[in-house]
Amino acid sequence: MTELSFASLQEGKPVRIEVNGTPVCVARIGAEVFAVADTCTHSDAALSEGEISGFKIECWLHGAEFDLRTGQALTLPAVEALEVFDVEMNEDVITVNEKTGEK
Numbered sequence: 001m002t003e004l005s006f007a008s009l010q011e012g013k014p015v016r017i018e019v020n021g022t023p024v025c026v027a028r029i030g031a032e033v034f035a036v037a038d039t040c041t042h043s044d045a046a047l048s049e050g051e052i053s054g055f056k057i058e059c060w061l062h063g064a065e066f067d068l069r070t071g072q073a074l075t076l077p078a079v080e081a082l083e084v085f086d087v088e089m090n091e092d093v094i095t096v097n098e099k100t101g102e103k
Protein backbone atom coordinates (compact mmCIF):
# COMPACT_ATOMS: atom_id res chain seq x y z
CA MET A 1 0.00 0.00 0.00
CA THR A 2 1.28 3.46 -0.87
CA GLU A 3 -0.21 6.81 0.02
CA LEU A 4 0.09 10.14 -1.73
CA SER A 5 -1.80 13.39 -1.63
CA PHE A 6 -4.42 14.33 -4.20
CA ALA A 7 -3.11 17.89 -4.21
CA SER A 8 0.30 16.62 -5.37
CA LEU A 9 -1.21 15.22 -8.58
CA GLN A 10 -1.56 17.49 -11.56
CA GLU A 11 -4.05 16.86 -14.29
CA GLY A 12 -2.37 15.20 -17.26
CA LYS A 13 0.93 14.66 -15.39
CA PRO A 14 1.17 11.02 -14.34
CA VAL A 15 3.54 10.10 -11.53
CA ARG A 16 5.45 6.93 -10.79
CA ILE A 17 5.17 5.37 -7.35
CA GLU A 18 5.95 1.92 -5.99
CA VAL A 19 3.45 -0.46 -4.45
CA ASN A 20 5.08 -3.47 -2.79
CA GLY A 21 8.10 -3.00 -5.05
CA THR A 22 6.08 -2.76 -8.27
CA PRO A 23 6.30 0.49 -10.26
CA VAL A 24 2.84 2.00 -10.62
CA CYS A 25 1.65 4.90 -12.78
CA VAL A 26 -0.85 7.16 -11.01
CA ALA A 27 -2.87 9.61 -13.07
CA ARG A 28 -5.42 12.23 -12.12
CA ILE A 29 -8.25 12.89 -14.54
CA GLY A 30 -10.57 15.55 -13.22
CA ALA A 31 -11.65 14.50 -9.73
CA GLU A 32 -10.72 10.85 -10.34
CA VAL A 33 -7.45 9.03 -9.85
CA PHE A 34 -6.36 5.87 -11.67
CA ALA A 35 -3.43 3.55 -11.05
CA VAL A 36 -1.99 0.98 -13.45
CA ALA A 37 1.30 -0.87 -13.70
CA ASP A 38 3.94 1.60 -14.88
CA THR A 39 5.74 -0.82 -17.16
CA CYS A 40 4.39 -1.00 -20.71
CA THR A 41 3.38 -4.56 -21.62
CA HIS A 42 5.11 -4.21 -25.01
CA SER A 43 8.59 -3.59 -23.71
CA ASP A 44 10.33 -1.96 -20.79
CA ALA A 45 9.14 1.66 -20.91
CA ALA A 46 7.70 3.74 -18.06
CA LEU A 47 4.15 4.79 -18.90
CA SER A 48 4.34 7.60 -16.37
CA GLU A 49 6.53 9.36 -18.92
CA GLY A 50 3.80 9.07 -21.55
CA GLU A 51 0.99 11.36 -22.64
CA ILE A 52 -2.55 11.32 -21.31
CA SER A 53 -5.57 12.12 -23.43
CA GLY A 54 -9.06 11.46 -22.13
CA PHE A 55 -8.85 8.22 -20.16
CA LYS A 56 -5.95 6.94 -22.28
CA ILE A 57 -2.24 6.94 -21.71
CA GLU A 58 0.16 6.61 -24.61
CA CYS A 59 3.50 4.90 -24.22
CA TRP A 60 6.26 7.31 -25.23
CA LEU A 61 8.43 4.59 -26.74
CA HIS A 62 6.33 3.05 -29.55
CA GLY A 63 2.96 4.72 -29.10
CA ALA A 64 0.75 1.93 -27.68
CA GLU A 65 -2.30 3.29 -25.88
CA PHE A 66 -3.91 1.88 -22.75
CA ASP A 67 -7.19 2.59 -20.99
CA LEU A 68 -6.35 3.89 -17.52
CA ARG A 69 -9.67 2.63 -16.13
CA THR A 70 -9.31 -0.99 -17.21
CA GLY A 71 -5.63 -1.38 -18.11
CA GLN A 72 -6.71 -2.68 -21.51
CA ALA A 73 -4.31 -2.30 -24.42
CA LEU A 74 -6.12 -0.22 -27.05
CA THR A 75 -3.58 -0.04 -29.84
CA LEU A 76 -0.60 -1.97 -31.11
CA PRO A 77 2.18 -2.74 -30.56
CA ALA A 78 0.91 -3.63 -27.06
CA VAL A 79 -1.62 -6.46 -26.82
CA GLU A 80 -1.54 -7.38 -23.15
CA ALA A 81 -3.46 -5.41 -20.54
CA LEU A 82 -1.77 -3.60 -17.68
CA GLU A 83 -2.35 -4.64 -14.10
CA VAL A 84 -4.85 -2.24 -12.50
CA PHE A 85 -4.44 -1.12 -8.90
CA ASP A 86 -7.11 -0.17 -6.39
CA VAL A 87 -7.35 3.52 -5.59
CA GLU A 88 -9.06 4.76 -2.45
CA MET A 89 -9.60 8.44 -1.84
CA ASN A 90 -10.18 9.88 1.59
CA GLU A 91 -10.18 13.67 1.55
CA ASP A 92 -6.72 14.57 0.25
CA VAL A 93 -5.18 11.14 0.87
CA ILE A 94 -5.00 8.64 -1.96
CA THR A 95 -4.16 5.06 -1.12
CA VAL A 96 -3.00 2.74 -3.89
CA ASN A 97 -3.16 -1.00 -3.29
CA GLU A 98 -2.75 -4.19 -5.20
CA LYS A 99 -6.12 -5.65 -6.04
CA THR A 100 -6.89 -8.44 -3.62
CA GLY A 101 -6.98 -11.89 -5.08
CA GLU A 102 -5.02 -10.91 -8.17
CA LYS A 103 -1.41 -10.55 -8.97
Ligand code: FES
Nearest residue numbers: 040042043059062
Ligand atom coordinates in the same frame (compact mmCIF):
# COMPACT_ATOMS: atom_id res chain seq x y z
S1 FES B 1 7.45 -0.09 -25.04
FE1 FES B 1 5.45 0.76 -24.92
S2 FES B 1 4.75 0.60 -26.96
FE2 FES B 1 6.68 -0.31 -27.04
